[in-house]
């Protein structure tokens with residue numbers, strides 16, 4: 001490995017290495033304890049069989065030195081806080097991060113062995129890719145992609161890509177089209193691996209405080225035997241001479257009014273990604289055009305009611321070699337008008353430019369995104385760097401974040417610069433796709449028809465011994481899945497390497513105000529890179545029960561209507577100029593001692609550069625005190641966008657909705673959580689009358705201001721108590737202890753029918769409060785059930801994308817659940833029941849216990865963003881003693897202890913189902 005360059009910048013010291021094969025390695029050495037590794041391969045394609053995606057699943061399934069499912073088994077044998085594999089449009093990445101150096105080494109060996117020497121067995125291909133079984137196609141990726149293409153937004157995005165980049169790698173679906181996946185040939189996949197997973201076609205990114213000497217040796221051991229090969233460049237798109245219009249039909253969104261579901265977008269092919277300052281410029285223009293209520297496109301498209309929300313493709317995308325900018329709406333009722341509105345707005349901005357405050361507000365958001373260091377910062381930086389390198393960009397230029405922003409500031413100061421670029425990329429650009437998608441109620445049926453045609457054609461081609469051949473293979477697969485797992489070849493991190501102490505964040509408490517309305521202010525002093533983070537917790541338990549479902553909408557409305565002093569446009573711009581946004585949300589907090597009690601709050605969160613704290617608290621105060629509740633038109637927009645956002649989440653996060661539904665009548669906390677975050681909230685939102693609701697929200701806000709508030713601030717210097725005190729003086733409440741109403745536990749089976757082709761199934765039991773000695777045991781039980789039984793039964797055998805037991809110790813709820821599950825709910829519920837029988841009749845080995853402990857401790861010790869240090873104890877009120885007691889319980893637990901808590905799963909439970917209808 002040859003060192004090419006060393007440079008220093010605010011990210012750390014950057015080293016660039018090159019191997020004789022051409023492998024390019026960027027290492028950023030700095031003080032971050034969370035060490036990141038990512039290896040990426042350029043995986044361009046020319047069909048829709050999902051080749052790179054299926055290969056990604058297979059790579060981690062077995063390798064030269066690690067035979068039995070190393071990736072999934074390492075999830076519970078490693079201390080890493082992130083392990084994954086990702087398939088993009090032109091690259092496949094294998095990232096992990098961990099704070100432990102032994103663990104880093106273990107994972108590095110496994111990742112490299114899997115990438116460069118995978119087994120790629122036929123049986124794994126059948127399990128993860130596709131197989132023919134019981135007269136149907138099956139397979140993990142096959143089912144995963146069926147779920148993806150039945151989601152209207154994903155479908156729209158896939159088609160968008162296909163029509164904007166025809167004839168190139170990007171014109172194909174790298175995830176795989178379920179109608180093409182079963183045509184993928186096993187040998188083609190192996191051939192593809194030999195070509196693409198070669199060091200000459202790969203890139204490494206590492207980040208953190210670890211010494212790289214050992215890791216570098218390990219990498220070299222794995223790749224030194226390779227000789228360089230020629231790598232084809234990515235084929236670029238020839239520019240169109242005329243715009244293109246496409247009208248297609250797609251799936252119906254079961255959650256939305258069918259007349260509100262047309263999606264329309266104009267997409268412009270823009271610059272090559274590697275031209276860095278052009279990429280910065282177009283991203284700047286994109287945000288100027290689209291972000292916030294003051295933006296030209298928001299006014300032209302959303303405020304004008306031409307659509308309910310932006311289309312899912314909207315924004316600037318650098319996922320392809322040549323980038324694109326898309327602008328569009330969903331809930332579109334007149335595409336011609338939308339198109340005209342977009343071009344009119346572009347024309348106006350070309351003629352008038354943008355006000356300097358607006359440009360400044362976007363530049364400040366860019367700066368904050370560089371300073372706001374979340375725990376995943378290194379990970380995301382790595383992905384973006386690798387993508388830039390795959391697009392032939394110079395990573396050292398890319399990583400010079402501060403200088404790039406400086407250069408951008410200079411560019412936009414040139415008179416007419418932005419206008420000139422608007423003309424170049426939008427008004428004078430002929431590579432424009434006009435894509436309209438209307439929902440077709442028959443879409444699902446037509447897809448099923450094409451599936452059965454594909455199946456019939458497949459069956460017609462089967463020779464006489466074809467069926468028995470498949471039957472034999474399927475039997476072999478089942479035999480392999482049932483084999484007792486021997487994990488002796490996989491390393492495990494010893495528990496002795498993990499601290500028995502719960503990590504704690506020291507905070508200082510201050511009191512402000514009179515005794516009656518005393519505001520508690522908690523302060524955490526830490527290195528925040530010059531940012532301040534402020535959280536308020538407002539008690540809303542006094543609000544009438546029937547009004548509580550309105551609170552999520554009220555939270556959204558706080559920053560969506562404008563105030564008595566400022567129009568929405570001015571308010572929004574001020575917020576962007578001074579802060580990282582003002583966010584309000586509803587928060588239910590389970591009581592650590594008693595499942596019959598819980599807290600009910602509105603949480604306000606804002607962040608800003610420390611020199612802007614004063615203006616930011618003024619803005620928060622204005623929002624809390626002076627919202628203009630007469631803005632009917634703005635309110636309508638706000639209501640519709642919340643509704644559409646939430647309904648779109650159902651397909652992607654169906655398991656959360658199913659679990660919330662199942663839990664909804666089990667504890668008072670879960671009931672409220674369902675009202676605020678579950679399908680009940682969505683149905684409630686649909687049912688309200690927007691005409692009368694606004695006045696109601698105004699009265700509710702008066703009531704909220706009569707509540708109590710607590711504050712939490714994370715900063716580098718002393719908190720400005722006078723400013724926080726002034727802000728909190730909005731709330732006049734006196735502290736009284738509210739009793740929760742008596743609650744009757746009730747068991748039920750509920751379903752929400754949607755045409756998805758797959759299910760999300762949940763079965764939920766009540767456990768114990770957080771401080772109960774059984775809580776750690778239940779948490780371990782959930783981990784054992786998942787890794788030892790459910791993963792094999794539901795994912796490997798059943799083809800569900802995910803299946804697990806989850807114990808949430810804070811809420812005391814024990815869930816069984818599946819994600820994108822093709823099995824039919826009865827079989828899935830039956831598997832949940834069998835899991836309980838299985839654990840009762842099986843011995844739990846020491847190794848399994850140790851894995852479960854590691855799995856739980858890893859979750860407890862996941863790195864926390866600087867801006868969130870100490871936040872959890874502020875929000876949930878859990879004491880350090882309680883956290884330590886839970887942690888001790890994990891370390892101490894024995895096999896016998898696990899048996900003691902199985903009885904919780906033999907009591908009555910509730911079921912929640914999204915997809916099929918419950919019979």
Ligand SMILES: [Zn+2]
Nearest residue numbers: 053057141144
């Ligand atoms: Zn996948």
